[in-house]
Amino acid sequence: MKEIVVISGKGGTGKTSITAAFAQLAGKESVIADCDVDAADMHLLLKPDFAEEEAFYSGQIAHIDQDKCTRCYKCKKVCRFDAIHVTDGTFTVDEIDCEGCGYCEKICPTQAITMYDALSGKTCISATRLNNTLVHAELAIAAEHSGKLVTRVKTLARQKTREEKKNLLLIDGTPGIGCPVTASLTGADYAVIVTEPTISGINDMKRVFDLIKTFKIRAGFIINKYDLNPEKSRDIELFIKENKMDYLGQFNYNENFTKSMTQGETVVEYDAALKTELAKMWNKLKSLIN
Numbered sequence: 001m002k003e004i005v006v007i008s009g010k011g012g013t014g015k016t017s018i019t020a021a022f023a024q025l026a027g028k029e030s031v032i033a034d035c036d037v038d039a040a041d042m043h044l045l046l047k048p049d050f051a052e053e054e055a056f057y058s059g060q061i062a063h064i065d066q067d068k069c070t071r072c073y074k075c076k077k078v079c080r081f082d083a084i085h086v087t088d089g090t091f092t093v094d095e096i097d098c099e100g101c102g103y104c105e106k107i108c109p110t111q112a113i114t115m116y117d118a119l120s121g122k123t124c125i126s127a128t129r130l131n132n133t134l135v136h137a138e139l140a141i142a143a144e145h146s147g148k149l150v151t152r153v154k155t156l157a158r159q160k161t162r163e164e165k166k167n168l169l170l171i172d173g174t175p176g177i178g179c180p181v182t183a184s185l186t187g188a189d190y191a192v193i194v195t196e197p198t199i200s201g202i203n204d205m206k207r208v209f210d211l212i213k214t215f216k217i218r219a220g221f222i223i224n225k226y227d228l229n230p231e232k233s234r235d236i237e238l239f240i241k242e243n244k245m246d247y248l249g250q251f252n253y254n255e256n257f258t259k260s261m262t263q264g265e266t267v268v269e270y271d272a273a274l275k276t277e278l279a280k281m282w283n284k285l286k287s288l289i290n
């Protein structure tokens with residue numbers, strides 16, 4: 001089994017549109033994982049059926065038993081996150097503000113406080129309208145630990161890929177260079193970096209490339225919106241050449257990337273010319289990973 005992860009240093013480069021296009025071109029030969037859990041939108045294009053759902057717990061939250069609480073204020077005084085509120089003499093924990101440090105539980109003289117696992121979201125294994133399997137997730141509002149959720153999505157996606165005897169796991173990675181993108185890249189065979197010729201696009205591309213080098217993963221680049229700044233696009237091409245990485249291809253600015261997304265279609269369904277370009281890139285990518 002080969003794992004390809006599609007990433008971008010910054011959001012808005014067309015990463016998800018390109019991953020969904022590759023998912024369509026790959027057809028039944030692949031399992032898809034949406035690891036962009038902070039802004040998951042692959043489901044808008046692939047219309048999954050949410051057949052199998054699993055709760056995702058991460059971190060802890062304090063809970064106060066009102067029958068045991070003697071209103072001594074000790075927990076309120078020690079909470080550095082101001083997560084314990086007092087309303088009409090009743091002590092409660094604000095689940096958003098609580099960082100789960102457990103200090104209040106330790107100092108409570110009546111054992112009124114217990115820590116419980118925080119429900120931080122859910123993972124889903126779905127059949128899609130493209131007849132392949134999508135493993136995806138929803139992070140609860142204000143929940144953290146998205147790196148752990150990415151790891152869970154990848155674990156389930158690998159299991160599913162083996163169960164279905166597929167050769168390919170295609171991953172929509174996370175933008176940026178933080179913990180979630182590190183989790184997206186762990187164990188990957190190949191990274192596709194989607195970039196654009198802007199100052200922030202190039203800076204973020206270089207930062208994510210530095211991260212990829214530490215994983216010793218081979219990378220191929222796609223330049224989107226090439227014609228927005230041809231000079232900077234040529235700088236990117238030079239960077240790819242100097243670093244002996246693969247150049248998968250380029251697109252000029254094309255509003256059909258956005259239009260197809262708003263119509264809930266992949267860009268290969270929406271635009272025949274883009275389909276031809278993407279098919280060339282997909283075939284090149286397949287030959288490189290094999």
Ligand code: SF4
Binds near residue numbers: 064072091111112
């Ligand atoms: S430390 Fe315990 S007993 Fe005191 S106010 Fe907090 S929950 Fe109530």
Ligand code: SF4
Binds near residue numbers: 061093
């Ligand atoms: S677990 Fe920590 S952050 Fe949460 S309420 Fe207790 S002291 Fe505050």
